[in-house]
Amino acid sequence: MKTSFTAGIFPFMILLMLGCKPTTTDRINKEASITGIKQLPENPLEMTPLAVTLQPEEKTMATLYGNSIAAKRLKDGMDYGAGSVLYLVTWKGKADPDWFGARIPDRVTAIERVSIGGNGQKNYIFFKGPAKNADLEISKDDRQAKILDIPVATSP
C-alpha cells in the first residue's frame, strides 16, 4: 500500500517539475528589436558590428554597424570608403534582470544612417525610435561627423 503510493507519487512529481519549466521563447529581447520602423532601407542588425558606445548622461547605449565596405575599417583602420553604409542604433539601457552589474538594451531611441556615395558625397538620415525624447534637437552635420568619428572596437 505504502510502497505503491510512493512509487506512484514519483512519476507524478517529475511530471509536475517538467510542467513547471518556464516557457522561454520570450527570451528574445523584443522591446529592443527594431520593430515599427518601416522605412529603413536596410536592416542594420544584419550588418557587421563595428563599435559600441555609451552616453552616460542620457543612459543610452549604441552600436555602430557597417556594410562590408565600411567593415574594412576594422582591418586596415582607414577612413570609410565610397559605398560605405553605416548605422548607429541607439537604445535606452536597462538593468540586466539576470546580472546585477550589467546594463542591456531596452527600447530603441534612434536609428541614424550615414552613407558615402561614389563621389565621396555623404548623406545622413535620422529615423525616430519608439523611445525617442520628442524635443531632442539634432544637428545633422554634427551627428554625421560624430558617427564617422566613433572609434571602432578593435580586436587582435
Add this chain to the structure above:
Amino acid sequence: MKLKFKIVLCILVLILLAQLIRPKEVKSSKAPEARVLTGVPLEVAKVLETSCFDCHSAYTKWRWFDKLTPVNFLVASHIRDGRKALDFSQWDSLATPQRNAMLYFALNGILSKEMPLSSYTAVHPEAKLNPKDVDLLKSYLLNNAVSKPANAEKTAKDVEKPALKEIKNSPNGIAYLPDYRNWKAISSTERFDNGTIRIIFGNPTAVEAIRTGNINPWPDGTVFAKTAWKQQKAKDGSIYAGQFVQVEFMIKNAKQYAHTKGWGWARWKGDNLLPYGKTVSFDTECISCHRPERDNDYVFTTPLAINGLTKK
C-alpha cells in the same frame, strides 16, 4: 511488541555506530575564528559571514546536528562544492578588483535565489537574508565598486598592434575561432561591475536559431563570442570601446560537450590572445557562474530579433 522494540533498538545501534564514520572535515572541525573581510564595512562583512561562510570559507561553524552521520556527509559535500565555486578564505590574497568581482558574484548568487541553499536556511534560519541585507550589499557595491572609464589619451588606433604569433588552444583543447568579427551582434552589454563594454556575437547557426525561435536549447553548431573592451571616455562625455580585454566562446554540441552542460567554454585574453585557465577543468568556473541560467541552456543573453522583424 517485543519485535518492534528489537527493531527500534537495532536501528538506534546502527545510527550510533554510523557516527563513527565521518567525513574528514568534521574530525578537523576546529574552525578558526572567522576573520572579517577586510576593506568592507563591518555590516556588509557580517551579512556574508552569517549567511555564506559555512559553505564558502575555511571558517565553518558546525552545529551539533550538522555533525551527525549522515547529515555531516551532506554538509561536507556542500563545503567542498561551495568552496570550489566561491571561497572567501582567499580574500586576503586578492586585489581590490578581484574582491569586488567576488562580491558581485556573491550578490548575484543571492539575487538569483540560488543562495544560500534553501536546504541550509531551513535548519539555519539565521542565515536567511532579508531585503534589507540585500539592499545593503547592492548599495555598497553601487557606491564603492563601480568601475570608472579611463580618459581617452591615446586611442586604440595609436597603439601598434603586436604581430600575432600562433594562438594556443584553450586548456580543454578548444581551438581559437578567428572569424567571429564577421558574425552578427546578438546583443551588447555595459558592465559597470568591471568597467567594460561588450558585444555578444552569434555565428550563422545562432542567428538562424533566433529567426526560427529555436533557442532553448540552442541547436548544435551554435557559437557565441563575447568580446570585452575597457570603457574609455571621450571628450564629449560618451564612452567607447578602448583597450581589448578578452574574447570568450561558448560552442554548442550536446554530445561532445555533455560533461560541460553541452557547451565548450574557452577564453583568450589580451592583445596576444593568451588562452585562459590553468587546468583542463578550468571551465567549472564558467559553468558555476552561468548555472542560474540552467533553464535557459546556460545562456544569459536575451538576443535581439536580428532578422525578420523589420520586414513585418
